[in-house]
Amino acid sequence: MSALAGLGLAPVINAAGTVTRLSGGILAPEVVAAMAEASAACFDMLDLQAAASRAIVAATGAEAGIVTGGASAALLLGAAACLVGLDPAAMDALPRDAARREVIVARSQRTMYDRAVEVAGGRLVEVGIPDRFSGAGVRDATAAEMAAAIGPATAAILWVAQPWSEPPLEELCRVAQAAGVPVLVDAAAQLPPLANLRGFLDAGADLVAFSGGKAIGGPQASGILAGRRKLVASALLQMLDLDLPAAQFRLPPEFAGNRALPFLPRHGIGRSCKAGKEEIVGLLVALQRFQAEGDAPRQARMRARLAAVQQAMGQPPGVAVEIAEGPTPLLLLRCADAAAARAAEAALRARRPAVHVNQGRLREGVLVVHPAALAEADLPALGAALAAVLGSDTVLPFASAAKAG
Template identity: 75%
Template sequence: MIYESFGVTPVINAAGTNTRLSGGMMHPEVTAAMAEAATACVDMLELQAAASREIAAATGAEAGIVTTGASAALLLGAAACMARLDIAAMDALPEAPPRRDFLIARSQRNMYDRALRVAGGRLVEVGIPDRFSGAGVRDASAAELAAAIGPQTAAVLWVAQPWSEPALPEVSRVAQAAGVPVLVDAAAQLPPAANLRRFVAEGADLVCFSGGKAIGGPQSSGILAGRRELVASALLQMLDLDLPETQFRLPPEFAGNAQPPRLPHHGIGRSCKAGKEEIIGLLVALRRFTEEGDAARSARLRAKLEAVCAAMGDTPAEITATPVPLLLLRLPDAAAAHSAEARLRSQRIHVSQSRLREGVLVVNPLALAERDLPVLGRALADALRA
């Protein structure tokens, strides 16, 4: 294998499409498309316009672009919310944007919201998450968000999780009443495929998805989809604009007949540019994801886990009925789970660490190759017996 020629030993990734484990593996149709894309040159603005058409069809958004991952989409989305189509504001980022505050429910803070601060944003926490601390049942409310909106508010950031409060439709209602966009971080919220359209339908102005997780695109790809003028702002702050201004025209996919009064300098999102290979790979993977459907995808992934169970023999295990089925292995306590996980890791086998505190090993099938399944099953049985 090519990795070994550089002194790198592959691992069995039963933890899911984690970036630290290099994500998942792409379908041969996706890798073939990327290889073909590498054999010719194209106008990147034209390619992103084609990507916008595909993303709009899949999400119901007005426009979309391919970025270098969901974090890059967050950075570009934040830059768009702060600068809009104000070229002077684009040139000033990350310094002194006219609006820089991003409201967020305190319970939704996470390590990835640093992307907004990199763009020049400032996070303003709202609410007290008593339901998580155990002190009560309340969380932030839409009314609290409405009260916190002011002249410095660039947007509301909403992190998509099944337990997120307040609900997105309520957030969208108060934000729209104040003329403030809603930026949604939905990086890992696929499947179900319906989530491609859900957040826009519930009022989001911009939505960020990872391309390298369940969609099955390149690990270094993401999607930013939403309102046309905001996506156009993000695109202008990412593109290589080193050409005479008279030669530039924003395609109708992003601006209709409107054009920026002048071109900005190379923007805050220049480091977020996606290559032609990543864009084509993501578009082919997105088509495959939407065409396969949730039921067929779930059955395909469940079959992988059943093959792992078969190789485990009579070791007790449970397969969940979640959109991405998971294999759960219950140990007596957290110490036993940590010990089993460490034993597997010593064999270059990685399982999810998300439930070790509960004494549960979790196997995620998204990044498993067929060749991994019998090896993984035997190793799991040995680790549990030990």
């Protein structure tokens, strides 16, 4: 009996993408082998994070980097670093007290994930009126408005990376640097393209958080925090196991040389954000693979998966089918209306094995098939499931009319 069967678990077909609620993606054999190798040995975690920093620096151009227990963990640690720097007394006071705890963010960039900033002890200060999203106009936050919000209590500015985010990162970084305020970028799902590994830091960001378990292809419980050496060192200190005599502790040169702290802080606000040896090594191997493959071959590989699904699915009646190009190609299935799309999505989840498609465009009546977390063995089964549901008169009553027409 397999381990999964022994636990009573049945895999699902994940056509929603590398989302956490569906356990992310599928690890490459090289990543699995590296994690297994790491699991059979013990390491000094400072040495392991120093090795990770060297690899992250080579990939991103940052001054330093660490592996965390996911992108949300990287965001929490990055916020904590901005709040207290390398002051161990201030680290010990989090999350209750911080001399500077305000983190400025454009109102249009608020997300469920920015709670990580608040958990660290930050207080989010919203700026701007996002009329362009409410439909009331065209305005959003500007760099000048963000600059005007900076005050004595400002610890950082949070910028959530999306192609449509305003103000532009370069403009924001200019005003932030003039005020001596670090910019923390949430870029959890902004890979590919490969250029984004460096792009946000090249634009002037001080810290960037990436997910390791999405497009990079690392373990789901892994993330990257990259940026300024002093801030990354602070984040590392607030994550590490510091249960050792203070005289034995030295920060490796990758983070701050042998810079002496006034004293060694207690376990930090980010202790629960740790990554294990298996996650660190697995992520580093996945990062090498992600860089080596490049954007065009990866797009071609994803497009081939979608083409296989489309071939197995055929042409469902009354459904417009297209492959949308982008950093990751997507298969779009446009139903008659939102109600039809919701009915089809629910019917797919009710199958065995359950089929999960991306729900991001259900309001438009569109089912989205994301290829990143699909196994090769899933492709014909997914196509057959889509054909059965989208061609069913029971699930979609208009299907019979479409067939007759």
